[in-house]
Amino acid sequence: MNTKILKAIATKDILEVKQNKAAWMPMVIVPLIFVLLIPLGLILIPQFLDIPIDEFLADPDLEIFLANMPPSLQQTLEGLDPIQSALVMALGYMFAPLFLIFPLMFSTVIAAESFAGERERKTMEALLYTPATDSELFMGKVLAAFIPALILTWGSFFGYMIVVNAASFPLFGRIWFPLPSWWPLMFWIAPALALLGISATVLISVRNQTFMGAYQLSSSLLWSW
Amino acid sequence: MEAIVRVDQLSYRYGECLAVDRLCFESQPGEVLGLLGPNGAGKTTTVRLLNGLLVPASGQLTVMGLDPVSQGCRLRRHTGVLTETPALYERLTARQNLNFFGVMAGMESPALETRIAELLAFFELTERANQRISAYSKGMKQRLALARALLHRPKILFLDEPTSGLDPEASRAVHELIESICRQNGQTVLLCTHNLHEAQRLCDRLVILDRGQLLAFGSMDDLRQQFVPGLWVAVEFLRPLPSAAAEQLLTIPGVVQVKPEDKRTWTIRVENESVVPSLASYLVAMNAALLSLMPRQVSLEEIYFKLQRGDRFAHQEVQHEY
Numbered sequence: 001m002n003t004k005i006l007k008a009i010a011t012k013d014i015l016e017v018k019q020n021k022a023a024w025m026p027m028v029i030v031p032l033i034f035v036l037l038i039p040l041g042l043i044l045i046p047q048f049l050d051i052p053i054d055e056f057l058a059d060p061d062l063e064i065f066l067a068n069m070p071p072s073l074q075q076t077l078e079g080l081d082p083i084q085s086a087l088v089m090a091l092g093y094m095f096a097p098l099f100l101i102f103p104l105m106f107s108t109v110i111a112a113e114s115f116a117g118e119r120e121r122k123t124m125e126a127l128l129y130t131p132a133t134d135s136e137l138f139m140g141k142v143l144a145a146f147i148p149a150l151i152l153t154w155g156s157f158f159g160y161m162i163v164v165n166a167a168s169f170p171l172f173g174r175i176w177f178p179l180p181s182w183w184p185l186m187f188w189i190a191p192a193l194a195l196l197g198i199s200a201t202v203l204i205s206v207r208n209q210t211f212m213g214a215y216q217l218s219s220s221l222l223w224s225w
Numbered sequence: 226m227e228a229i230v231r232v233d234q235l236s237y238r239y240g241e242c243l244a245v246d247r248l249c250f251e252s253q254p255g256e257v258l259g260l261l262g263p264n265g266a267g268k269t270t271t272v273r274l275l276n277g278l279l280v281p282a283s284g285q286l287t288v289m290g291l292d293p294v295s296q297g298c299r300l301r302r303h304t305g306v307l308t309e310t311p312a313l314y315e316r317l318t319a320r321q322n323l324n325f326f327g328v329m330a331g332m333e334s335p336a337l338e339t340r341i342a343e344l345l346a347f348f349e350l351t352e353r354a355n356q357r358i359s360a361y362s363k364g365m366k367q368r369l370a371l372a373r374a375l376l377h378r379p380k381i382l383f384l385d386e387p388t389s390g391l392d393p394e395a396s397r398a399v400h401e402l403i404e405s406i407c408r409q410n411g412q413t414v415l416l417c418t419h420n421l422h423e424a425q426r427l428c429d430r431l432v433i434l435d436r437g438q439l440l441a442f443g444s445m446d447d448l449r450q451q452f453v454p455g456l457w458v459a460v461e462f463l464r465p466l467p468s469a470a471a472e473q474l475l476t477i478p479g480v481v482q483v484k485p486e487d488k489r490t491w492t493i494r495v496e497n498e499s500v501v502p503s504l505a506s507y508l509v510a511m512n513a514a515l516l517s518l519m520p521r522q523v524s525l526e527e528i529y530f531k532l533q534r535g536d537r538f539a540h541q542e543v544q545h546e547y
Contacts, residue, residue: 004328004331005328005329007328008325008328008329009329011325012314012317012321012325015316015317015321016314016316016317019316019317019357020316121314121315122310122312123312123313123314124312125278125308125312126306126308126312126313126326126373127329128278129276129278129301129304129306129308130301130326130329130330131298131299131301131302131329131330131331132298132329133298
């Protein structure tokens with residue numbers, strides 16, 4: 001497989017996305033909401049609005065819920081006050097699956113557009129007349145979606161790490177995030193899941209005549225999965 | 226000389242539709258070969274087959290001695306294709322487009338940058354090289370698409386409807402470009418067109434197709450000889466000639482056909498040039514008010530329509546024939 005061809009296809013597609021504001025704007029807005037606004041809200045609002053969080057955490061159902069958590073989680077929460085526990089639960093555990101969805105959220109548009117978009121814009125034929133093999137075209141398109149998705153996901157993760165630690169520092173007095181489980185999640189599971197989802201979407205795009213059809217089908221499949 | 230493109234009994238189906246039907250032709254290095262036919266004749270399909278984009282249903286084909294089916298990627302390093310639509314990335318600039326296709330063709334810096342600059346200058350696009358293609362006119366896009374096809378100095382150039390949708394001025398510019406590029410560089414060109422004037426002007430030999438079938442193959446002279454032998458003479462009279470004169474003209478040895486175009490203009494087909502003086506003498510002798518007499522070659526248009534819609538035109542000819 002010719003790496004120069006893969007790089008050329010990926011670079012070209014990324015450049016095209018970069019030129020299309022409507023395509024990359026959601027990629028910026030979504031992380032801003034999940035990485036900046038929601039964590040900040042969760043950390044700061046209870047402090048400033050004087051929400052009786054102790055009462056909320058004293059809920060017997062929540063106590064049962066916490067008591068049935070795996071020992072490793074209980075160990076993490078040991079010695080933390082109720083507010084700290086709530087933040088660790090929410091920001092350290094409940095937000096984690098979001099970072100598995102992020103790469104797919106970022107890449108579905110690019111991956112669905114990969115071949116169907118070329119076909120719609122009538123550029124597919126010119127691409128096929130190049131000396132690239134089918135597998136090079138496929139891999140190039142997968143990389144075009146995978147690289148920005150991974151960069152954005154990792155960027156969001158580091159942004160989230162800074163926001164969470166900085167905003168909660170007055171409450172914890174130390175840097176507590178990320179929890180150990182986040183490392184394999186971010187650098188192993190998320191890329192693998194993204195690669196799988198993107199490959200499936202690009203395959204759907206190969207078979208679909210229109211971007212809309214490819215996007216709808218791949219979104220339905222990925223989200224239902 | 227060894228043929229650079231050889232097609233033998235080539236067939237291809239799109240589902241039930243036979244797009245190419247037992248097609249046979251060949252092309253010599255350095256020639257401009259025209260693939261001529263109406264929409265749906267199989268021209269574009271043939272180009273796709275020759276580049277290994279489609280797998281034939283049956284038949285043999287070799288391009289530069291390579292099998293497009295099994296050696297398509299290798300072959301495409303040596304072919305350049307101007308697709309029917311410019312097929313350029315509208316959000317990218319001209320330079321970015323050329324750079325992408327150059328890398329895809331295996332070109333490397335700095336030779337690629339030099340070649341891009343050379344082509345942009347040649348096609349008069351240097352000043353707008355860093356502008357997005359979406360801001361380009363159709364003619365500019367077509368020139369850029371042609372530049373892309375020539376970028377890696379292909380040995381064979383496939384031009385699919387190069388002037389489709391262009392205004393006459395832009396079409397003429399593209400014709401001049403094709404002529405100069407091909408004649409100077411000695412590239413083999415396969416030109417797909419349904420523009421008969423374009424084909425007659427640019428092509429050394431022609432493959433005339435209809436519904437995937439080969440109707441004729443050869444040079445203009447071959448086709449004339451084969452399908453409309455002889456020479457046409459356009460005769461203009463100052464005063465209308467009685468229609469009975471047509472019968473008399475047919476008695477001249479070598480006169481094959483007489484067609485009055487209107488009251489004062491007749492077209493007469495003769496066997497060869499040597500009949501023209503006899504015809505002129507006869508007309509003078511019969512006191513025809515002869516204004517002009519102009520021998521002319523049968524055009525590709527006449528041959529093409531004779532081949533494509535033989536029955537209908539044959540019927541019209543019978544009506545006018547004396």
